[in-house]
Amino acid sequence: MKVAQPIEWTAKGVVMLDQRRLPGEVIRHTYVDYRDVAGAIKDMVIRGAPAIGVAAAMGVALGVEHSSAGSLEELRAEFPAICLTIARTRPTAVDLFWAVERMTRRFEQLSSGNSPLDAVRRAMVEEACAIHAEKRATDEAMGRFGAELMPAAGKVMTQCNAGALATAGIGSALGVIRVAVEQGHDLHVLVPETRPYLQGARLTAWELHEGGIPLTLITDNMVGHFMKSGSVDAVVVGADRIAANGDTANKIGTYQIAVLAHEHGVPFYVAAPVSTFDLTISSGEQIPIEERAAEEVTHFRGVRIAPDVTAANPAFDVTPARLISGIICERGVARAPYAESLRRLADSDVAVPQA
Amino acid sequence: MKVAQPIEWTAKGVVMLDQRRLPGEVIRHTYVDYRDVAGAIKDMVIRGAPAIGVAAAMGVALGVEHSSAGSLEELRAEFPAICLTIARTRPTAVDLFWAVERMTRRFEQLSSGNSPLDAVRRAMVEEACAIHAEKRATDEAMGRFGAELMPAAGKVMTQCNAGALATAGIGSALGVIRVAVEQGHDLHVLVPETRPYLQGARLTAWELHEGGIPLTLITDNMVGHFMKSGSVDAVVVGADRIAANGDTANKIGTYQIAVLAHEHGVPFYVAAPVSTFDLTISSGEQIPIEERAAEEVTHFRGVRIAPDVTAANPAFDVTPARLISGIICERGVARAPYAESLRRLADSDVAVPQA
Secondary structure, eight states: OOOOOSEEEETTEEEEEOTTSTTTOOOEEEEOSHHHHHHHHHTTSSOSHHHHHHHHHHHHHHHHHTOOOSSHHHHHHHHHHHHHHHHSSOSSOHHHHHHHHHHHHHHHHHHHTTOOHHHHHHHHHHHHHHHHHHHHHHHHHHHHHHHTTSOSEEEEEOOSOOBHHHHSSSBSHHHHHHHHHHTTOEEEEEEEOOTTTTHIIIIIHHHHHHTTOOEEEEOGGGHHHHHHTTOOSEEEEOOSEEETTSOEEEETTHHHHHHHHHHTTOOEEEEOOGGGEETTSSSGGGSOOOBOOTHHHHEETTEEOSOSOOBOOBSEEEEOGGGOSEEEETTEEEOSSHHHHHHHHHHOOOOOOOO | OOOOOSEEEETTEEEEEOTTSTTTOOOEEEEOSHHHHHHHHHTTSSOSHHHHHHHHHHHHHHHHHTOOOSSHHHHHHHHHHHHHHHHSSOSSOHHHHHHHHHHHHHHHHHHHTTOOHHHHHHHHHHHHHHHHHHHHHHHHHHHHHHHTTSOSEEEEEOOSOOBHHHHSSSBSHHHHHHHHHHTTOEEEEEEEOOTTTTHIIIIIHHHHHHTTOOEEEEOGGGHHHHHHTTOOSEEEEOOSEEETTSOEEEETTHHHHHHHHHHTTOOEEEEOOGGGEETTSSSGGGSOOOBOOTHHHHEETTEEOSOSOOBOOBSEEEEOGGGOSEEEETTEEEOSSHHHHHHHHHHOOOOOOOO
């Protein structure tokens, strides 16, 4: 199945799909300068925390590969500036800092010995590609566990974009759908457009369409109507943060989809890697909700669509654990009571099988 | 309180607010030719079934008033063409045909006698203005009954535009809110934008803002989040058609708002005139749901916002009576069991007091 990759390491450089232009234009940029990778992260050519992590690792690797340093000594002097440039792009994506730190640790390991300069360069590129491969393996393991929960034939609803474009793998929620379809499940996806940013309409619809998976785009206020008419057999969404009790923060609108699924007896699943679990907080009440600019609601591509009034724009909401049928991660499926099952999966040292 | 009137009879002609340009531009057109009124109805300068009815009546009156007929005989020969032009504008709005028929009956009554030509002209204008006054009186009676159900202070959510712009009075759902505010209730209105046509963002937000009633615009997927955070004390919406058992068809999204209100213990009211009751159908299952063009979802002002995929666009949904706390009409408030209460109100011959 065709999976639209947001980022790839190639012989010519780091190739990125410009997500700002989707679905109108499919444009790929090739970067050979790490500063351009930093710019691409900053300008949101690429988005989605796991995908940003991969971009950061590749940016550092690119900086090392194309450095004009003639000795390990010179490269060592240059390295902090490369990392700083990559790290100073987006303020909140945890994966970004995690990836820069991991690349830094690897560089220290390599440069503390007497490896030849070329070997260090090659090994750093390999590390970035390993991070990418791990993200893919995580998605694929999630996909396999999740696929078992999908109906043999039927309609599945998702929300926002928890796809390949966001993870640089096969996606979390969309990865579950992809694997199920590859295994022969006959699925049709209902895609809410996800206002105000339209990630559903712009990205998920595009990704599924490219992958040849049948879909129907709907507006966010049609969810209940389609559940009532029996057109939804399961819901699977991603997550931004999962509390110790299973309460899940995800894109605004997820909570009401969960309430509607519960009302109509439709199973509601969350698909998210273990890195999303935040077991330091006991419940979703401790998750802060980012309030974004009102202009995202009152304007559309710079054109005013509402009068000059107050608009609310919470970017996320919290779905209480009681509405969640299961939380799919790369190590298995957590079920209620989540306080126990999430802890067990987080502590398990099951290695994720490489694809 | 300032009520933005979609249509008014003035000494200079019929003045209409161009709703297609709201909220960006507030433009009023003055029509002296009935053919221009027909064009305005057709081109949706004015929309909303009751408002279209008023426009049709005024269009017929305008045709009679400005006719070049020198005798009652000549006017009588011209009259059918005037009515036909007005009637051939929109295919489904019941109020349109009802208004043309009522104006025709009045004309026959007047022209069968030997009234002077000028007296007939004046009487026809008076009839159109009477229809307008009746619509206003209906809204105001609904408003008074509904206001009693509004909290003394709190947040009220609505959906779409059930306002003055749609009824040519003070609105049905928005009329309830207006009267409550005039009576001293301290209300703040939560306005879902109502995709795909954005009647909430474009029309309701504008109407409330003009009327000085505080509001917050939200996207349709924020409804559950705000109910969960305790920011909604009551919901009041309009209706397109109400079945004998109380099941109510209204703008898409109404059903899921009702489910969410029920889940959060928030009272959910429908405000609609008796003319909306359809006691010939036993339940909402018999109400056909209009499916509109997919382009309304995939495009925004002519610009594609989604790839070339299938999109669903049901314009309405049906809210089952069990989720409705009360149905407010100009004769009182119907409560469950609706089969009895709606019949009682429909049969009652209580005259609506003129404002």
